[in-house]
Amino acid sequence: MATKVTITPFEATALNIIPALASNARGTFRTHKTKNLEWRLVQLRKLYWAVEDFKPQLLHALAQDLHKSDYESLLSELDWVQKDCLFMIDNLAAFAKDEKLGAPHVPITFSMMNFRIRKEPLGTVLIIGPYNYPIQLVLAPLVGAIGAGCTAVIKPSELTPASAMVLKELIETRLDNNAYLVVNGAIPETNALMNEKWDKVFFTGSAGVGTIIAKKAAETLTPVCLELGGKNPAFITKNANLALAAKRLLWGKTQNSGQVCMSQNYILIDSAVVKTFIEFLKAAEKEMFPNGAKASPDLARIVNQRHFHRIKKMLDETKGEIVMGGQMDESELFIEPTAVLVNSTDDSMMAEESFGPIFCIYPVHSLDQALNIASSVHRTPLSLFSFGSKAENNRVLNEMTSGGATINDSYFHGSVNSVPFGGVGDSGSGAYRGKASFDCFTHLRTVAETPGWAERFLSVRYMPYNIKDLKFLQKITAVKPNFDRRGAIVKGFGYWAALVFGLGGKGAKGALLRWLLVLASGYALLAAKEARRA
Ligand SMILES: NC(=O)C1=CN([C@@H]2O[C@H](COP(=O)(O)OP(=O)(O)OC[C@H]3O[C@@H](n4cnc5c(N)ncnc54)[C@H](O)[C@@H]3O)[C@@H](O)[C@H]2O)C=CC1
Numbered sequence: 112m113a114t115k116v117t118i119t120p121f122e123a124t125a126l127n128i129i130p131a132l133a134s135n136a137r138g139t140f141r142t143h144k145t146k147n148l149e150w151r152l153v154q155l156r157k158l159y160w161a162v163e164d165f166k167p168q169l170l171h172a173l174a175q176d177l178h179k180s181d182y183e184s185l186l187s188e189l190d191w192v193q194k195d196c197l198f199m200i201d202n203l204a205a206f207a208k209d210e211k212l213g214a215p216h217v218p219i220t221f222s223m224m225n226f227r228i229r230k231e232p233l234g235t236v237l238i239i240g241p242y243n244y245p246i247q248l249v250l251a252p253l254v255g256a257i258g259a260g261c262t263a264v265i266k267p268s269e270l271t272p273a274s275a276m277v278l279k280e281l282i283e284t285r286l287d288n289n290a291y292l293v294v295n296g297a298i299p300e301t302n303a304l305m306n307e308k309w310d311k312v313f314f315t316g317s318a319g320v321g322t323i324i325a326k327k328a329a330e331t332l333t334p335v336c337l338e339l340g341g342k343n344p345a346f347i348t349k350n351a352n353l354a355l356a357a358k359r360l361l362w363g364k365t366q367n368s369g370q371v372c373m374s375q376n377y378i379l380i381d382s383a384v385v386k387t388f389i390e391f392l393k394a395a396e397k398e399m400f401p402n403g404a405k406a407s408p409d410l411a412r413i414v415n416q417r418h419f420h421r422i423k424k425m426l427d428e429t430k431g432e433i434v435m436g437g438q439m440d441e442s443e444l445f446i447e448p449t450a451v452l453v454n455s456t457d458d459s460m461m462a463e464e465s466f467g468p469i470f471c472i473y474p475v476h477s478l479d480q481a482l483n484i485a486s487s488v489h490r491t492p493l494s495l496f497s498f499g500s501k502a503e504n505n506r507v508l509n510e511m512t513s514g515g516a517t518i519n520d521s522y523f524h525g526s527v528n529s530v531p532f533g534g535v536g537d538s539g540s541g542a543y544r545g546k547a548s549f550d551c552f553t554h555l556r557t558v559a560e561t562p563g564w565a566e567r568f569l570s571v572r573y574m575p576y577n578i579k580d581l582k583f584l585q586k587i588t589a590v591k592p593n594f595d596r597r598g599a600i601v602k603g604f605g606y607w608a609a610l611v612f613g614l615g616g617k618g619a620k621g622a623l624l625r626w627l628l629v630l631a632s633g634y635a636l637l638a639a640k641e642a643r644r645a
């Protein structure tokens with residue numbers, strides 16, 4: 112029998128208690144209890160089980176907010192967060208351990224000073240989430256914050272109210288309620304939160320709101336991690352497997368009904384193969400939705416009417432030709448996965464991030480033209496996809512930057528929870544996931560410890576200065592370049608000596624390996640000779 116699920120109606124947190132909530136989280140950080148590794152592990156273990164135990168409510172909320180299928184909710188939200196917890200739990204001790212700093216970071220002359228990097232939690236952080244993955248996109252950063260030893264306040268999106276309310280109950284009943292809190296609400300509540308002092312703000316959402324958040328944070332020199340959107344290109348050349356490209360790119364626009372910031376906005380395709388590609392797209396759509404997209408229980412809906420109309424407007428205003436899809440139904444907030452053939456970068460389909468199940472196809476006559484167009488549409492998108500020969504894919508990677516990239520698929524680089532994820536330029540700054548989530552909320556604090564006995568060697572630094580001391584210091588600490596003023600490597604005595612004594616190997620490790628090989632061969636020869644003699 113299915114579990115009966117009741118979700119509390121959405122309620123915004125009272126504005127007047129927000130300062131006290133933030134102060135509570137700051138106060139808890141000051142108790143230093145979050146610095147204890149075992150304490151952090153317990154919170155992560157509790158979060159893992161909270162997600163498990165709240166599964167019925169979470170699945171219900173995601174279905175209510177976005178019509179997400181349980182399949183997708185589990186794959187990309189709940190299982191994802193649980194895997195995140197387990198990854199952090201398994202690796203926390205290694206991540207949090209002091210890193211000893213020896214050569215080449217610390218000169219041998221200072222090696223007695225026990226230089227090390229201590230991993231310090233940043234403090235109390237604010238995590239602001241978007242609507243498209245309302246659970247995963249706040250809990251995954253939270254895993255990083257807990258792992259790093261921070262306390263946190265979470266502000267889920269108000270556009271997914273059921274998920275926001277379940278999150279509040281989950282976090283506040285299962286985690287340390289003085290360390291981890293949820294504030295629900297929209298702009299006024301976010302503004303009230305931004306009036307507080309944070310040690311970092313982790314924001315996922317649109318570039319426009321990201322700008323507001325970054326400006327406000329700058330007033331108090333608060334660091335920010337910004338996970339923003341972008342106009343993401345896909346490149347398809349004559350050498351691509353067109354059937355595979357069509358199926359995989361369609362997947363990118365069907366999961367969560369394309370409300371995925373890293374999915375493609377437009378496809379730049381060699382004009383010689385555009386017709387065949389469109390045929391493959393249509394075939395892929397038929398295969399995924401044998402009874403039509405609207406009848407599919409798998410396809411999510413657009414989050415609300417505002418976003419429905421935003422996407423509809425892009426389609427209404429296009430001068431291009433709809434070559435796949437095009438159906439929509441406002442009463443259900445349904446938009447069919449839709450492809451539009453366009454011939455201008457000014458087209459409404461190219462001008463904005465679609466953040467929905469629609470995308471456009473732009474035929475080009477060369478990869479040169481494709482790269483020029485992509486750089487002019489958005490020079491630093493969140494992701495890019497390349498389908499071509501190895502050389503063509505390398506060229507795309509080389510000549511066009513992006514937050515992340517996938518060759519021969521849609522956003523697989525962003526579909527594994529333990530590899531770093533983040534934007535570049537105006538698609539975001541800072542990264543998280545896997546170890547990067549720990550690093551995102553950690554200060555790398557260099558610590559040196561100067562032993563008292565070293566004083567007589569170090570006294571050269573004190574006034575009154577004596578130039579002779581400096582000369583001596585320069586002599587013993589000198590490092591000489593192995594290059595000249597033209598930037599060319601000088602092949603002097605050092606170079607040839609390293610080559611000869613290093614047996615041509617690169618660096619100390621390479622040389623050692625070669626020497627070991629020589630010694631082992633010599634030993635084997637001698638042993639063989641001995642054996643023959645016997
Ligand atoms: N890089 C990434 O990982 C992701 C980026 N996104 C981007 O997010 C956008 C869609 O998500 P939305 O929820 O619509 O983003 P949004 O930027 O409208 O909202 C994000 C958060 O900011 C708050 N907010 C909205 N307006 C605000 C204002 N004026 N002042 C202060 N706070 C405000 C909202 O309450 C919400 O919690 C797309 O542009 C998408 O590309 C979405 C998911 C992932």
Ligand SMILES: CC1=C(/C=C/C(C)=C/C=C/C(C)=C/C=C/C=C(C)/C=C/C=C(C)/C=C/C=C(\C)C(=O)O)C(C)(C)CCC1
Pocket residue numbers: 186187191243244247370371372373374525526527
């Ligand atoms: C490969 C071999 C094997 C294994 C095959 C397996 C395990 C295949 C699994 C494929 C799956 C499940 C692919 C799809 C994954 C998609 C995910 C998790 C999507 C996540 C989406 C997210 C997190 C969205 C985030 C959104 C953001 C940030 C945004 O809006 O930007 C065998 C079977 C082991 C055999 C050998 C070969």
